[in-house]
Amino acid sequence: MNKLILKTAIITLVSAISVSVIAICAITLFFPEKTASATAKMGMYGVSANFQEIAYNRAPSISRLGTLVDYAAASENYSLLRKHCPTLLSAKNFNKYATQRDALAGEHVTGGYEQFVSGSYAVALYRNGEDGKAVEVATQAVGNGYPANNAVQYLLYDSADREDEEFLLSLTAYFTAKYTEVLAEESTVGLAPTVAMDAAFAYYVLGEDYQTEYTLWLSRV
Numbered sequence: 001m002n003k004l005i006l007k008t009a010i011i012t013l014v015s016a017i018s019v020s021v022i023a024i025c026a027i028t029l030f031f032p033e034k035t036a037s038a039t040a041k042m043g044m045y046g047v048s049a050n051f052q053e054i055a056y057n058r059a060p061s062i063s064r065l066g067t068l069v070d071y072a073a074a075s076e077n078y079s080l081l082r083k084h085c086p087t088l089l090s091a092k093n094f095n096k097y098a099t100q101r102d103a104l105a106g107e108h109v110t111g112g113y114e115q116f117v118s119g120s121y122a123v124a125l126y127r128n129g130e131d132g133k134a135v136e137v138a139t140q141a142v143g144n145g146y147p148a149n150n151a152v153q154y155l156l157y158d159s160a161d162r163e164d165e166e167f168l169l170s171l172t173a174y175f176t177a178k179y180t181e182v183l184a185e186e187s188t189v190g191l192a193p194t195v196a197m198d199a200a201f202a203y204y205v206l207g208e209d210y211q212t213e214y215t216l217w218l219s220r221v
Contacts, residue, residue, distance in 0.1 A: 033064070036071065045075035053080065062088070062097050069117060078124035085121035089114075111149025115141055119154030126155060131167060139174065146182060146191040156198055160205045168202045172213070175199035179220070196220035 033055035040048040049071035056064040065088050072080035088094060094114075101113035118141030125134035138151035152174065159167040179195045182188040200217035203210040 032058070036067070040071060040074075045071045046077060049075050049077050049080055053084075056084075062091050062093055065091070066097060066101065069120065073116070073120040078127045081120050081124035082128060085117055085124065088117055089121070112147060115147055115150045115154075119149075119151035122151050123154050123158045126158065126167070131170070135170065135174070142178075144181070145188060146178060146195055153198060156202060160201070163205065165206060168206055172199055172202050175202065175217075193221045 032051040036048040036051035036055060039045075039051065049068060052064065052068040052071050056068050065084060069081065069084055069088055071077075072084065091097070098113040098117075105113070118137055122134045122138040122141075125131075125137060134155060138155050141151040152171070156168075156171055159171070175195055175198055179192055179199065182191045182195060196217050200214055200221060203214035203217060206214075
């Protein structure tokens with residue numbers, strides 16, 4: 001009798017597990033976007049990015065693409081960023097979408113969505129050894145100004161973390177030119193201290209051999 005009860009219980013458990021597995025497979029197969037959202041809430045952004053890509057490929061839209069880039073950036077999936085950021089940035093309605101994202105971000109979030117996408121793309125290129133293209137993407141996004149949390153700063157902080165001396169030195173050349181540029185216009189002169197701070201930070205990371213340059217730029221902040 002006990003063996004029969006145990007056998008029945010095991011069969012019931014196996015059946016329940018099988019049904020659950022089938023249900024999960026069905027959900028992930030037919031509702032990849034919902035799966036992506038659910039896994040993102042659990043902090044599983046890498047998984048979310050893969051499911052969101054499936055959802056986007058099935059029914060392309062700029063909102064799905066934007067969410068895909070969000071997940072890819074959160075999971076540092078540089079391959080997906082290199083693949084999809086150019087498509088997002090070149091979309092004909094990207095400016096409208098970026099404006100909507102900025103409005104949703106709220107007043108406590110500094111930095112525009114365009115800078116986020118461009119900066120994420122630039123870092124992905126940099127991580128792939130495409131230094132020149134990375135700088136081109138970032139500086140083009142920054143333009144004539146120097147907005148908060150801009151794409152060049154994405155490159156600055158990432159290369160600083162890696163202590164990439166050669167790349168940091170190339171950025172100091174950009175900061176020197178940008179500092180002169182913003183000082184030349186009355187509308188942008190107020191940006192000069194921020195540019196100087198970033199230049200000083202680069203030289204600080206470069207170390208004692210660049211103490212003179214660090215001190216000079218710090219005096220301009």
